[in-house]
Amino acid sequence: MAIPHDARPAARSGAPGTPAAPHLTVRGEARFDVAPELARLDITVGARDRDRRATLDALTRRNAAALDLVRSCGDGVERLETGSLTVTPELGSRGRGERVRGYHGTVRLAAELSDFAVLGDLAARLADLDLTRVDGLRWSLRPDSPAHRRARQEAVHDAVRRAREYAEALGTALDALVELTDTGVPDLPPETFAGTAPRGFARSAADEEPPPLDLEPQRRRVQAEVTARFTLVPPEL
Structure with a gap:
């Protein structure tokens, strides 16, 4: 038999239950897979020569070529950033002193795309550039993706459903929500593939463009977890 609401003692968060x-x-949980919204490619452009200026000139050209390829995808590019630039003198392994035998330079770029139709062609053309390494793919969702909202709501619905089932087993009903905590579930690490262009390979102007890679987007697991505390109408045991 339910007691009048005004006669029930006030429930406090963290307070122990009473008869x-x-x-x-x-606990409420939600887990489901959805299509990714973004794909990230990590690009490393390199140059090496005995002459410092020649190294810088080659690095500048190859960096510009990589940037132009990514930018040619237009609105399909969500983000394009330069991560780091390194130019390192290489010392000789023999003899004493600071004898420089050459220079090695790298530029690291990160490209994030939302248009997967151009992704395979871009990855192949980037990997075909001289001394250019392509790493990826990293499939992901946007931070504000509706999938995250759906997961949180389903986790709450699951908690309420479980609580009602327990209450029904006791022959009573839920009274009030005392506390709801988002316990969180870490995102699964994105799967990747990695590829490296042949080092020292120079493609002539007469060579054809490489065929696009056939890339299938990997579905992403979305998860949410909550802990909910309720008061019950005192059951008759």
Whole structure:
């Protein structure tokens, strides 16, 4: 038999349950897979020569070529950033002193795309550039993706459903929500593939463009987890 709401003792978060206001704590979960919204490519452009200026000139050209290829994808590029620039003198392994035998330079770029139709062609053309390494793919969702909202809501619905099932097993009903905690579930690490262009390979102007890679987007797992505490209408045991 339910007691009038005004006669029930006030429930406080963290307070233990009592026979007059028993507590029930449950976990709610949601897990499902969705299509990715973004794909990231990591690009490393390199140059090496005995002459410092020649190294810088080659690095500048190859960096510009990589940037132009990515930018040619237009609105399909969500983000394009330069991560780091390194130019390092290489010392000789023999003899004493600071004898420089050459220079090695690298530029690291990160490109994030939302248009997967151009992704395979871009990856192949980037990997075909001289001394250019392509790493990826990293499939992901946007931080504000509706999938995250759906997961959180489904986790709450799951917690309420579980709590009602426990209450029904006791022959009673839920009274009030005392506390709801987002316990969080870490995102799964994105799967990647990695490829490296042949080092020292020079493609002539007469060579054809490489065929696009056939890339299938990998579905991403979305998860959410909550802990909910309720008060119950005191059951008759």
